[in-house]
Amino acid sequence: MKNYRKNTRIFKVDPNNMDRGALSAAAEVIRQGGTVVFPTETVYGLGANALSADAVAGIFEAKGRPSDNPLIVHVASQADALALTEEIPESASVLMDAFWPGPLTLVMKKKAVIPAAVTAGLDTFGVRMPHHPVALALIAAAGLPIAAPSANLSGRPSPTSGQHVIQDLMGRVDMILDSGDTGIGLESTVLDLTGPIPTILRPGGVTREDLYAFLPRVDQAADDTVDEAVPRSPGMKYRHYAPKAPLQVVVGDPQKMQEAIWELGQQYCREGKKVGVLVREEHRFRYPGFVVAAAGQESHPEVTAQKLYAMLRWLDEQKVDVILAEGVASEGLGTAIMNRLCKAAGYKILRV
Ligand code: TXA
Ligand code: MG
Numbered sequence: 001m002k003n004y005r006k007n008t009r010i011f012k013v014d015p016n017n018m019d020r021g022a023l024s025a026a027a028e029v030i031r032q033g034g035t036v037v038f039p040t041e042t043v044y045g046l047g048a049n050a051l052s053a054d055a056v057a058g059i060f061e062a063k064g065r066p067s068d069n070p071l072i073v074h075v076a077s078q079a080d081a082l083a084l085t086e087e088i089p090e091s092a093s094v095l096m097d098a099f100w101p102g103p104l105t106l107v108m109k110k111k112a113v114i115p116a117a118v119t120a121g122l123d124t125f126g127v128r129m130p131h132h133p134v135a136l137a138l139i140a141a142a143g144l145p146i147a148a149p150s151a152n153l154s155g156r157p158s159p160t161s162g163q164h165v166i167q168d169l170m171g172r173v174d175m176i177l178d179s180g181d182t183g184i185g186l187e188s189t190v191l192d193l194t195g196p197i198p199t200i201l202r203p204g205g206v207t208r209e210d211l212y213a214f215l216p217r218v219d220q221a222a223d224d225t226v227d228e229a230v231p232r233s234p235g236m237k238y239r240h241y242a243p244k245a246p247l248q249v250v251v252g253d254p255q256k257m258q259e260a261i262w263e264l265g266q267q268y269c270r271e272g273k274k275v276g277v278l279v280r281e282e283h284r285f286r287y288p289g290f291v292v293a294a295a296g297q298e299s300h301p302e303v304t305a306q307k308l309y310a311m312l313r314w315l316d317e318q319k320v321d322v323i324l325a326e327g328v329a330s331e332g333l334g335t336a337i338m339n340r341l342c343k344a345a346g347y348k349i350l351r352v
Pocket of ligand 1: 071
């Protein structure tokens with residue numbers, strides 16, 4: 001990865017009392033072709049002018065991201081999204097009315113104004129209107145659509161706080177807008193509308209169950225496309241969201257799952273390893289001797305989602321040698337949580 005040092009300007013922006021000066025400075029950076037990290041309701045985004053191939057090149061460089069993985073275009077209104085769309089599927093307006101602003105990215109045929117650099121050469125693009133006042137104000141002030149991947153270094157968990165962004169991207173971007181913790185904590189749902197049946201390419205903040213209220217059929221793309229030559233969502237083929245320590249997810253009956261984690265953890269301890277566990281709040285005290293990261297009760301998957309990436313980063317900071325994670329039920333938001341856990345584990349999953 002290129003080693004360079006930019007003079008990164010950091011502004012704290014309170015979403016309830018936005019510093020207009022900071023926003024107009026950030027908008028100016030975007031118009032000049034620079035990079036600005038901004039908060040969204042899901043995770044922080046690393047933004048640049050989506051209509052400029054040069055500006056977008058700055059994103060890939062800052063992140064150390066392979067350029068064959070397309071970026072999401074962020075807009076401040078439905079009209080702005082439609083203006084960039086070549087073919088507008090019937091379901092698009094229904095979904096925009098229902099879920100925008102919000103964590104739903106729609107994949108549609110793009111117009112030529114969006115350079116190939118944004119979409120990794122695809123003739124489709126992913127577009128969403130984020131549900132965050134700072135993101136919307138920035139896009140509006142720039143007067144441009146903003147292309148942005150999650151603002152982490154490639155391969156690191158996505159950033160859900162300004163501090164995570166600073167850890168990863170200080171000196172690599174022109175500006176950071178720090179608005180504290182993000183609300184949802186997992187990335188948007190990516191929904192492909194270009195085929196006959198809408199297909200979830202990446203589960204996220206909007207669940208399949210949510211979509212069923214508005215669509216008669218929703219498919220879920222297979223997630224084990226790691227070895228596929230041309231994955232439908234190019235993001236699928238990369239090992240993502242990885243903590244530094246190897247992670248293993250254990251799934252199954254709750255009692256057996258806990259026993260398996262305990263047994264495995266003891267084994268690692270005997271090998272002299274420092275063991276981290278990522279468990280639900282109710283189980284916090286069941287793993288004495290391990291470094292315990294607890295993220296939300298079983299009945300509150302939204303808390304698990306919100307804390308997941310922060311917990312993975314925290315476990316890294318504790319310098320654990322190995323992480324064992326409790327699986328969650330794959331329904332509702334649990335689908336997205338399991339998707340990220342399994343990716344972070346490089347699909348090392350133990351079923352008990
Ligand atoms: O919540 C989010 O979506 C965050 C915030 C910043 O908006 N963004 C984000 O971007 O997660 P990124 O780049 O980390 O993930 C974008 C995902 C990738 O899996 C990519 O492959 C997929 O969206 N994607 C983007 N454009 C696509 C397209 N034209 N066709 C298929 N998949 C696409
Ligand atoms: Mg990402």
